[in-house]
Amino acid sequence: MKKNLGNIEPLRTAMREQPPLERRRNFDEVSICFTVDEALREAARCLRCKKPGCVGGCPVSIDIPAFIERISEHDYEGAYRVLSESTLLPAVCGRVCPQERQCEGQCTVGKKYSPVAIGALERFVGDMAIANGWTTGSRPASNGRRVGVIGSGPAGLACAADMARAGCEVTIFEALHEPGGVLRYGIPEFRLPNSVVDAEVGKLAALGVKIECDTLAGRMFTIEQMMGEMGFDAVFVAVGAGYPVFPRIPGDALNGVISANELLTRCNLMAAHAFPETDTPMGIGRKVAVIGAGNTAMDAMRVSLRLGAEQVFCLYRRGEEECPARAEELRHAKEEGVIFHWLTAPIEILGDENGHVRAIRCVRMKPGEPDASGRRRPVPVPENEQGFEADTIVYAIGTNANPIIGRTCGIRLTEKGYIAVDDELQTSIPGVFAGGDIVTGAATVILAMGAGRKAASGMRKYLGI
Secondary structure, three states, X not given: OOOOOOOOOOOOOOOEEOOHHHHOOOOOOXXXXXXXXXXXXXXXXXXXXXXXXXHHOOOOOOOHHHHHHHHHOOOHHHHHHHHHOOOOOHHHXXXXXXXXXXXXXXXXXXXXXXXXXXXXXXXXXXXXXXXXXXXXXXXXXOOOOEEEEEOOOHHHHHHHHHHHHXXXXXXXXXXXXXXXXHHHHOOOOOOOOHHXXXXXXXXXXXXXXXXXXXXXXXXXXXXXXXXXXXXXXXXXXXXXOOEEOOOOOOOOOOEOEEEHHHHHHHHHOOXXXXXXXXXXXXXXXXXXXXXOOOHHHHHHXXXXXXXXXXXXXXXXXXXXXXXXXXXXXXXXXHHOOOEEEEOEEEEEEEEOOOOEEEEEEEEEEEEEEEOOOOOEEEEEEEEEEEEEEOOEEEEOOOEEOOOHHHHHOOXXXXXXXXXXXXXXXXXXXXXXXXXOHHHHOOOOHHHHHHHHHHHHHHHHHHHOO
């Protein structure tokens, strides 16, 4: 029987989750992967549209109906092969991509019912591939070309995989001591376990990709040296945009004021949550205020709870309806006990006699006229201030471009310090490409992967392979 909206299950298959009061005390993954029966039930909701909007909504153009159809046929390895044609990281993307704004947001089923749970199905296949040791293919014959990739985040990994598949000898240079970039240092284990990152990154070894950690490009060597004496035929710069933004209000230099980047890196990459078994203490306070309401802010708040904070609250200058975080992350944070103060902006951080944070002073906001983005700009409400006791302030209000590369080579930058590129993501230095957050500013994992693949396409054209 041909499927249509009249003969499919209206409600999507819900993913099981740890109970909120239980999960806020551990770093185990919150969402639990579909069982085979659950995956089959959800796959049956896909209409296999002739003109699937979901594919157009995916930044790497995964053939979504095809991989879901393989699931329905119990051909799980076949589903993985379909995914692997477009993505190296299905177990990652199935967990952290904003599917509700991308593929699921374009799902035909979603026009009347709950959209097909594409992300959960992708994770199901990705996790099955890890469990069974399925790979994306073996190392191809060498074409004699050497490619250097700076950064092992999603953009760098995607570019490296495509260039390795094209027969290039690829080396990734990673500044930190573990590969994965933002996947490793920026996303907590309760959302993306390190074991999953390890497994997905490990697939590059089968393609012959080398990863050199503890190697800071721009300090240990320049891009010009890579293209010269180091013998690379092309270079891809994917260093991200992890330079944190601070609002420069009175008191932001007090002890106890940190960036979300520092909090998450110390916890995710350096295992601060396991202190004293590890060497990285965190010293989170009893009352933690997080400024911002994006996904990074949600991660910072939920990490703070797990590190032992008694009270965690969010201060955001816009309303809840404009919260940029994924709906699922906002829901999880609320369930775990985070307190939200919408239309509230900090104006001063107050310290004690020892120079440590003791409180934060805020002003009430209201929506004003639309700004350049089309959103209504928040403006202060006169004589409407309030204060909150806090001993840790975490800023999660955005990031800027990593400045090291731009300061140590002749590459052209934009006014905001990001790397300028052409339509094929080639920079002002011939043979040097760039993509991901260092070009666009902070974006999603899947958009960074899309940039890595686009740069690889331009790079192959440049190399004539």
